[in-house]
Amino acid sequence: GAGVSQSPSNKVTEKGKDVELRCDPISGHTALYWYRQSLGQGLEFLIYFQGNSAPDKSGLPSDRFSAERTGGSVSTLTIQRTQQEDSAVYLCASSFGMGGGAETDTQYFGPGTRLTVL
Amino acid sequence: AQSVTQLDSHVSVSEGTPVLLRCNYSSSYSPSLFWYVQHPNKGLQLLLKYTSAATLVKGINGFEAEFKKSETSFHLTKPSAHMSDAAEYFCVVSGSSNTGKLIFGQGTTLQVKP
Numbered sequence A: 001g002a003g004v005s006q007s008p009s010n011k012v013t014e015k016g017k018d019v020e021l022r023c024d025p026i027s028g029h030t031a032l033y034w035y036r037q038s039l040g041q042g043l044e045f046l047i048y049f050q051g052n053s054a055p056d057k058s059g060l061p062s063d064r065f066s067a068e069r070t071g072g073s074v075s076t077l078t079i080q081r082t083q084q085e086d087s088a089v090y091l092c093a094s095s096f097g098m099g100g101g102a103e104t105d106t107q108y109f110g111p112g113t114r115l116t117v118l
Numbered sequence B: 001a002q003s004v005t006q007l008d009s010h011v012s013v014s015e016g017t018p019v020l021l022r023c024n025y026s027s028s029y030s031p032s033l034f035w036y037v038q039h040p041n042k043g044l045q046l047l048l049k050y051t052s053a054a055t056l057v058k059g060i061n062g063f064e065a066e067f068k069k070s071e072t073s074f075h076l077t078k079p080s081a082h083m084s085d086a087a088e089y090f091c092v093v094s095g096s097s098n099t100g101k102l103i104f105g106q107g108t109t110l111q112v113k114p
Helices: none
Strands: A005-007 A010-013 A019-024 A031-038 A042-050 A065-069 A075-079 A088-095 A113-117 B003-006 B010-014 B019-021 B023-026 B033-038 B044-050 B056-058 B064-068 B073-078 B087-096 B099-104 B108-113
Touching: A005 A088, A010 A019, A019 A088, A019 A113, A031 A075, A031 B099, A042 A065, A042 A075, A042 B099, A075 A088, B003 B087, B003 B099, B010 B019, B019 B108, B023 B033, B023 B087, B033 B064, B033 B073, B044 B056, B044 B064, B044 B073, B073 B087
Parallel strands: A010 A113, B010 B108
Antiparallel strands: A005 A019, A019 A075, A031 A042, A031 A088, A065 A075, A088 A113, B003 B023, B019 B073, B023 B073, B033 B044, B033 B087, B056 B064, B064 B073, B087 B099, B087 B108
């Protein structure tokens, strides 16, 4: 079946502009995660959504970052007033469940969106 | 807090020789541990996971890892390296007992020489 998809695959923007990154999780997965992969910081957790629960935003680096998940499916990560340090690959993942280590909690990753801020 | 340390940033082996990628973890509870692989310009793929069942975990492509609580280690091994194994490998721990948040190590780049 179809995996996690992300769009765009590449995004180049100018400092100060807003950007939106999209994630389509695997159908039926209730949990959705955003991570960021950058040269200096490695792979970092940003935010996750589980069903209708309030999202865990503990990994968002600043209030310029926000995310929403509409209808329990597609998610959009928005970065306002982009800075050069926001340049990274933004990865989305989804899973059937959340936590506990069960098979349903395996996270499947999308190919990522490479963001470059000039 | 949970954390992982990958002891080598770069490992180089010859094709056909064993692979050992080292990982130590720190966790305040019984963790779930994972190894993911990332090939160039490809997404992250799960190799294997440990979830408090058997301590020796077998994964895809001939990889396996052993959970050693006394050593707080979860090293990844493969008896015989193949050229296609060249990639970056991440050791990962779950963030807590009731969240799917993953905490990644810094990664180990595996080079396989012919």
